[in-house]
Amino acid sequence: MTSVPSPREMLARLVAFPTVSSASNLDLIGFVEGYLADLGVASRRVPDGDKASLVALVGPEVEGGVVLSAHTDVVPVTGQSWTSDPWTLSERDGRLIARGACDMKGFLACALAGVPTMLAADMRRPVILALTRDEEIGCIGAPPMIEAMLAALPRPEAVLVGEPSEMRVVTGQKGSWGFRAHVRGHEVHSSLIHTGVSAVMQAAGMIDWMTRAMAEAAGTTPPNDFDPPYTTLHVGLIEGGTANNITARDCTFSGEVRCLPDEGVALWRDRILAEAARRTSAMRLIHPGAGIAFETRMDLPGFAAAGPAEALARSLTGDNGRHVVSYQTEAGHFQDRGLSTVICGPGSIAQAHQPDEFISVSELDAGAAFIDRLTRRLAA
Numbered sequence: 001m002t003s004v005p006s007p008r009e010m011l012a013r014l015v016a017f018p019t020v021s022s023a024s025n026l027d028l029i030g031f032v033e034g035y036l037a038d039l040g041v042a043s044r045r046v047p048d049g050d051k052a053s054l055v056a057l058v059g060p061e062v063e064g065g066v067v068l069s070a071h072t073d074v075v076p077v078t079g080q081s082w083t084s085d086p087w088t089l090s091e092r093d094g095r096l097i098a099r100g101a102c103d104m105k106g107f108l109a110c111a112l113a114g115v116p117t118m119l120a121a122d123m124r125r126p127v128i129l130a131l132t133r134d135e136e137i138g139c140i141g142a143p144p145m146i147e148a149m150l151a152a153l154p155r156p157e158a159v160l161v162g163e164p165s166e167m168r169v170v171t172g173q174k175g176s177w178g179f180r181a182h183v184r185g186h187e188v189h190s191s192l193i194h195t196g197v198s199a200v201m202q203a204a205g206m207i208d209w210m211t212r213a214m215a216e217a218a219g220t221t222p223p224n225d226f227d228p229p230y231t232t233l234h235v236g237l238i239e240g241g242t243a244n245n246i247t248a249r250d251c252t253f254s255g256e257v258r259c260l261p262d263e264g265v266a267l268w269r270d271r272i273l274a275e276a277a278r279r280t281s282a283m284r285l286i287h288p289g290a291g292i293a294f295e296t297r298m299d300l301p302g303f304a305a306a307g308p309a310e311a312l313a314r315s316l317t318g319d320n321g322r323h324v325v326s327y328q329t330e331a332g333h334f335q336d337r338g339l340s341t342v343i344c345g346p347g348s349i350a351q352a353h354q355p356d357e358f359i360s361v362s363e364l365d366a367g368a369a370f371i372d373r374l375t376r377r378l379a380a
């Protein structure tokens with residue numbers, strides 16, 4: 001790249017890499033490494049097979065910097081009807097359209113296009129660019145990336161996760177626990193049901209308990225900013241049994257719990273596991289091999305912002321509103337490591353994952369202006 005790219009030019013380059021979570025993101029990572037190296041900025045890969053995260057420090061190597069966090073992966077386009085090539089940025093009616101334009105290569109484009117200005121600004125505190133892999137499949141790239149960042153670089157003061165929030169300062173997010181349960185029963189002829197254990201009926205009992213636990217939470221949780229304002233429990237898939245006249249030997253079901261940040265994922269997971277253990281004891285009175293086993297599919301901490309990140313984002317955007325989200329981001333992982341974190345980025349989450357995903361030109365401009373204000377703040 002010979003001249004300084006605009007955020008829009010940078011976005012066009014980034015969306016051309018089809019970094020669906022199931023594919024390698026190394027072409028994009030290599031491009032960013034090369035771009036930064038041309039500017040004299042060293043970056044550090046955090047590799048994992050055919051993927052990598054990337055960390056780079058822009059500015060002085062001192063504590064108190066600001067992390068700009070973005071994931072590099074995008075969701076698939078399979079089965080969606082797009083009116084233009086999802087991997088080529090196109091503009092229509094003030095919209096910049098491509099997979100990832102909004103979620104969240106728009107923010108990444110603003111951050112990367114802003115690097116030459118950062119370098120020229122004589123910043124007193126650094127910006128740390130933190131690019132992750134595999135956010136869309138459970139935020140699994142963030143923990144090792146954060147580990148590597150904290151080991152290699154001076155400790156930052158604030159983390160801005162640039163997920164689409166229309167530049168509003170998002171200060172809370174529900175945590176989630178994704179699970180898969182396997183209920184093992186005991187097969188007998190259904191006429192002798194008292195000597196068998198029906199995995200299907202035991203699963204139904206466990207799911208009914210979860211439904212009632214959610215209803216109880218709905219009735220007892222004090223008012224708060226979330227919608228709905230309580231922890232939710234959901235089972236999305238169930239499978240089991242072989243015939244109408246056989247007590248089912250196996251039944252599996254899976255789903256997720258979305259927890260209020262002040263209740264926490266661990267509290268709900270432990271409650272559910274305790275209930276499963278109680279039911280397992282009862283099942284084993286009939287057959288020793290029976291029981292309910294839960295396995296964790298996703299464990300994502302929620303977050304409730306406070307401290308320097310919130311103050312910084314509010315002063316840069318002028319937003320003093322209260323905004324919380326129920327979708328999943330990497331913010332909780334940063335906060336779990338004691339880093340003050342908020343979500344604030346251009347574009348609307350309503351466009352994320354959609355066919356003809358777009359970021360409006362005005363939102364991309366707002367993102368770039370935000371990075372400019374941050375740069376001036378760090379230079380002051």
Ligand SMILES: [Zn+2]
Nearest residue numbers: 071103104163
């Ligand atoms: Zn995202």
